Structure formats: structure tokens, C-alpha cells
Amino acid sequence: TDLLANQVLNSLQGKPIFDVVNDSGANAAPENSAAVAARFERQVGATTTLERTDATVRDQGGRQEMVARFRVGQDALKAAADRYGKVVVYRGITAALFFPTLEHTVRTKGELMVVASKVPEVKPGDVLLSLGGRTLGTLEGLPKIALETALKPGGLLLVYEHDNEPAKVNLGKAAKGPAGKAGGG
Numbered sequence: 001t002d003l004l005a006n007q008v009l010n011s012l013q014g015k016p017i018f019d020v021v022n023d024s025g026a027n028a029a030p031e032n033s034a035a036v037a038a039r040f041e042r043q044v045g046a047t048t049t050l051e052r053t054d055a056t057v058r059d060q061g062g063r064q065e066m067v068a069r070f071r072v073g074q075d076a077l078k079a080a081a082d083r084y085g086k087v088v089v090y091r092g093i094t095a096a097l098f099f100p101t102l103e104h105t106v107r108t109k110g111e112l113m114v115v116a117s118k119v120p121e122v123k124p125g126d127v128l129l130s131l132g133g134r135t136l137g138t139l140e141g142l143p144k145i146a147l148e149t150a151l152k153p154g155g156l157l158l159v160y161e162h163d164n165e166p167a168k169v170n171l172g173k174a175a176k177g178p179a180g181k182a183g184g185g
Contacts, residue, residue: 001037004050004072005100011081016115017096020124024105035103043097043111044083048076088142091171092118093158095128097139108161112136121169127161131171 012018040048055068087096094116098106102113110127117123128136132149136142149156155172 001040001050002033002101004048004070004077005036005040008077008080008084009099009101011077012085015085015096016087016094016124017084017099017113020096020113020115021099021101024102024125032103036100039098039103040100043100044080047083048072048080086139087115088139090131090142090146093122093128093171095139095142098127107164110136110161112139112142114160119169119171121167122158122160123162126167128158129161129166130157130159132156 009018009021050070050072053069053071055066057064057066059065084097084099087094089095093114095112096115098108098111098113106125106127108127110129112128114122114124114126114128117126128142130136131142131145134145134149136145146156155170158169158171160167160169
């Protein structure tokens with residue numbers, strides 16, 4: 001899965017997520033491969049099914065090691081790259097789907113990664129967790145949640161992880177005028 005994820009990543013050159021993953025060094029780290037595979041399967045498994053082509057068992061210094069080869073079709077590879085290449089922009093924060101190889105260096109349950117930000121507190125590489133008290137589970141869910149919670153007075157509280165530590169920032173301005181009318185932001 002690491003090789004497949006890195007192949008998908010290479011096809012994302014020029015996209016914002018490529019720079020974030022490349023700058024993190026996550027595409028070169030060998031740790032936590034099981035988590036990479038689990039996230040990849042969860043995010044794009046429905047459209048990017050691996051097909052095992054062969055398997056063999058070999059002796060490695062007195063212990064047995066199983067090696068399997070898999071393949072994936074070009075259409076499935078393109079579908080995965082298209083999914084990881086998408087971004088959503090909300091109030092100056094550009095987010096993309098958390099790329100699986102980031103599991104090598106970032107431990108999070110979050111599904112969205114900041115790839116660019118005009119909000120000073122929020123940096124590329126931060127992981128978005130919730131907006132207005134609602135969990136951000138999908139890229140498509142961010143604008144939907146933002147729309148549904150936009151009328152809350154006082155702006156929207158964004159909860160995110162920065163360097164694996166929880167952080168919060170209020171996006172927007174407090175309501176103005178009589179109660180019941182939402183302010184701009």
C-alpha cells in the first residue's frame with residue numbers, strides 16, 4: 001500500500017497536498033505501514049481495489065516471510081489521485097483529504113488536512129477535527145457543515161491539531177444587531 005500511495009502522491013505533483021506531504025517527509029518514512037493501509041482502504045477502498053497477482057513465502061534469516069504482489073487498474077489509480085487532489089476552501093483555509101502516508105509521521109483520527117491558510121493560527125499540515133461542534137469527516141462535509149452552522153452567533157469554533165496538539169480558533173465575527181440576526185464573517 002505504501003508503494004501505491006507513493007505512486008498516487010507522485011501523480012499529485014503541482015497539487016497543494018503534494019507539497020504538504022513532501023515537506024513532512026512522510027512519504028519516505030517506513031514506520032506505521034498498517035495504519036497507512038487502513039487509512040487508504042477507508043478513504044478510497046471502494047474505488048481503488050487492490051488485486052493480488054501472486055504470493056510467495058521465503059526464508060528470511062530463520063523466519064518465514066510472506067510477500068504478495070498486488071496491482072490496481074489505471075482508472076482506479078486516477079480516481080484515487082482525483083480524490084486526493086481535491087480541495088475545499090472555507091474562510092481562508094484550504095483543506096484536502098488527509099493523505100495516507102502522513103500516518104508515518106502524524107497520529108490523528110482527523111480526515112482533513114490544511115494545505116494552505118490565510119488564518120494566522122492555522123498552518124499547512126494542521127489536521128481539522130471539527131467546525132461549530134460538528135466532526136469534519138469528509139472533504140465534502142466541510143462546506144455542508146459550514147453552511148448548516150453559519151448562522152450561529154459568535155462565529156464558528158474550529159478545532160484542529162497543530163504538531164499533534166489540540167488547538168482552537170474562532171472563525172468569523174460575533175453577531176451584530178438584535179438577537180436572532182446573524183452577523184457577517
